[in-house]
């Protein structure tokens with residue numbers, strides 16, 4: 001699944017938020033000792049399960065353990081979806097949600113399946 005599917009065409013990205021600066025701050029905190037590895041590598045079991053089963057491999061190495069085990073997991077939150085969001089596995093899942101009434105937001109989360117590093121990368125309205 002292409003992650004671009006969650007963001008639609010670039011012109012329609014109103015409301016998109018990038019969490020790159022927050023991510024860099026967290027990595028910096030780890031490198032300077034302000035944050036421990038267990039604090040930054042704290043993916044919960046459900047996130048790890050989704051990362052292993054439906055994560056899309058990233059070209060980036062893990063910023064913490066340097067393993068080539070980083071995947072991106074896409075969750076959508078909105079009306080009629082579980083409180084913890086729905087993990088999007090295929091483009092069909094996303095297309096179905098696009099047809100529903102209501103405001104939906106996609107959360108793209110980076111996860112390292114080796115060390116449990118995780119961070120929100122961006123959010124996009126599902127339009």
Ligand SMILES: [Zn+2]
Nearest residue numbers: 062065112115
């Ligand atoms: Zn890692």
